[in-house]
Amino acid sequence: MRKSSRLRGIEPPAIEIETESTLEIPKQQGELVNDELWDGKLLKADEYFDEVTCQNAIRTQGNFTGWINPELIEKYQFELSATEAWEKNGGGKFSFKDPSGTGKKKTGSRTSAKAISQMMFKKNPNMYFYRHNEPGVEQWTGDWTPEEKEVFLKVAREHGCGDKWGVFASYIPHRVGYQCSNFYRSEILPAGLIFDKNYEYTPSGRPIYVGSHRSHS
Secondary structure (H helix, E strand, O other): OOOOOOOOOOOOOOOOOOOOOOOOOOOOOEEEEEEEEOOOOOHHHHHHHHHHHHHHHOOOOOOOOOOOHHHHHHHHOOOOOOHHHHHHHOHHHHHHHHOOOOOOOOOOOOOOOOHHHHOOOOOOOOHHHHHOOOOOOOOOOOOOHHHHHHHHHHHHHHHOOOOOOOHHHOOOOOOOOOHHHHOOOOHHHHHOOOEEEEEEEEEOOOOEEEOOOOOOO
């Protein structure tokens, strides 16, 4: 199959961030394929992007294999693994109806996900950092800086990416996990900077998740 680098002009998904990449995106060759005329066949990243992009891309299995930023581990005395953090801070059985593992399912008055995650700083850091910054650190919104993009790619190169966005975000001050996830899908993947085995592409370059349907927050 002929490889293509048809990227210019692609509108990012209408999600929380608007970014203007300073990183080079492969140039379009020929006209974009109208997704309305698309036959439904998805392209793997190596089929969609040009040879240079394929050679330079960071490749991930769709998993973040690291843990919290070591600087924060030392500063706040986090445990050294997710299992230890959970067990040494109360334990219990996690479920979406009982995310704190207390044995008390959510009933009656609704508690926001943000409020619940704020209570999980030590017990479930991934849940905490998905919606919150380090205590006392301001959350930034809007465009990502070039420096933030470089840190994002550095962390992905060293530890992989694609899930556990909370602990991934602990390496990027002022950003939380859902911002990292949105940035990944709206800018990093469409640019071909990272090839994730859990994503394939429409003919116009829109990344589509094809992995398992488990939560990858």
